[in-house]
Amino acid sequence: MPPPPRCTIKQIAAKAGVAVSTVSYALRRHPSIPAETCQRIQDVATQLGYRPDPQISALMAHIGRGRLVNSAGRIALVWMQGRRTLTQTDAFFVQMREGAAARAQLRGYHLEEFWPAEDRLSGARLSGILRARGISSVIFSPSIEGVTADYPLDWAHFACVVLGHARWPVELHRVAHDHYHAVCECLQRMTAAGVTRPAIVLTEEINLRTDRAVKAAFMTHHPSEARARGLIYTLDQSGPRGFPAWLRTHDPDGVLLLRREMWDDIATPRLKALHRAGRVWCANWHAADPLALPGIQQRYDLAARTAVDLVTGLEQSRSFGLPDHPQCVQIRGDWHEHAAPAPAVAAVR
Numbered sequence: 485m486p487p488p489p490r491c492t493i494k495q496i497a498a499k500a501g502v503a504v505s506t507v508s509y510a511l512r513r514h515p516s517i518p519a520e521t522c523q524r525i526q527d528v529a530t531q532l533g534y535r536p537d538p539q540i541s542a543l544m545a546h547i548g549r550g551r552l553v554n555s556a557g558r559i560a561l562v563w564m565q566g567r568r569t570l571t572q573t574d575a576f577f578v579q580m581r582e583g584a585a586a587r588a589q590l591r592g593y594h595l596e597e598f599w600p601a602e603d604r605l606s607g608a609r610l611s612g613i614l615r616a617r618g619i620s621s622v623i624f625s626p627s628i629e630g631v632t633a634d635y636p637l638d639w640a641h642f643a644c645v646v647l648g649h650a651r652w653p654v655e656l657h658r659v660a661h662d663h664y665h666a667v668c669e670c671l672q673r674m675t676a677a678g679v680t681r682p683a684i685v686l687t688e689e690i691n692l693r694t695d696r697a698v699k700a701a702f703m704t705h706h707p708s709e710a711r712a713r714g715l716i717y718t719l720d721q722s723g724p725r726g727f728p729a730w731l732r733t734h735d736p737d738g739v740l741l742l743r744r745e746m747w748d749d750i751a752t753p754r755l756k757a758l759h760r761a762g763r764v765w766c767a768n769w770h771a772a773d774p775l776a777l778p779g780i781q782q783r784y785d786l787a788a789r790t791a792v793d794l795v796t797g798l799e800q801s802r803s804f805g806l807p808d809h810p811q812c813v814q815i816r817g818d819w820h821e822h823a824a825p826a827p828a829v830a831a832v833r
Contacts, residue, residue, distance in 0.1 A: 583785030
């Protein structure tokens with residue numbers, strides 16, 4: 485007697501009243517599908533006697549291990565700030581593009597870039613271009629300057645993911661660097677090196693961008709919570725001129741810079757002495773740093789890869805428009821000890 489016909493995903497979709505792609509994602513419990521929807525679809529699959537085809541599963545696993553997929557799908561990478569020359573040469577932007585492009589190719593997509601500021605494209609104009617080209621997946625690059633960003637698309641027609649911490653007037657899915665973990669990791673390394681009074685130099689702008697995660701991490705994980713608040717120097721509020729007196733008054737035995745560029749504003753003789761003693765760290769490590777500061781390397785190449793995974797999942801499940809429950813994924817950076825000195829300072833973010 486021949487075996488009974490195998491239940492298909494198409495039959496499950498018809499029974500559950502959803503798209504075939506939604507069933508495919510729900511059976512794998514993909515994060516783009518709400519948990520309740522996943523459970524409902526899996527219940528329908530069980531009722532219909534669905535069993536995955538092992539040959540298809542093996543093929544998909546083979547693809548997931550790195551086989552490239554041919555497809556005509558495209559993803560828009562919208563550069564919120566910076567002209568073509570900057571985004572194509574600056575190390576921060578280059579690692580982001582390379583991460584996104586490699587992941588897009590692996591998933592069978594092509595990355596198409598747009599520079600609205602340079603090309604004077606309004607949100608409405610870019611929406612029309614994207615729709616005309618059949619592009620429904622959009623990734624916004626980080627907004628480097630300022631706490632907020634605003635670039636309105638015709639949201640109902642797109643699946644959108646934002647890179648970075650800048651606030652938008654609408655809630656969108658987001659992938660960003662984990663600043664909280666970065667500060668915690670640096671503090672742990674400083675303490676392990678014998679620092680008992682670590683200080684941090686930060687900006688309130690970045691602290692606000694991260695929903696105050698930078699200060700929260702520093703005060704919560706400081707070896708002396710009672711003294712932690714006094715060992716925070718807010719550069720964009722207090723200015724460089726007040727730093728020498730502050731450093732003498734609080735006398736930290738180690739200093740964490742939130743950004744490498746801060747050194748140029750506050751490189752006092754006392755701070756230089758701490759640096760010579762190996763007592764200065766950086767929460768934004770870069771290989772080309774001539775100071776060779778140890779610290780955390782932000783992995784926006786991995787963030788861009790994750791954004792591609794997220795936005796293509798949204799597109800394939802037809803989850804367009806402003807999300808009811810925005811996802812926020814934070815990518816941890818990598819710890820690096822002292823870098824090899826380089827002849828010039830590279831741009832870091």
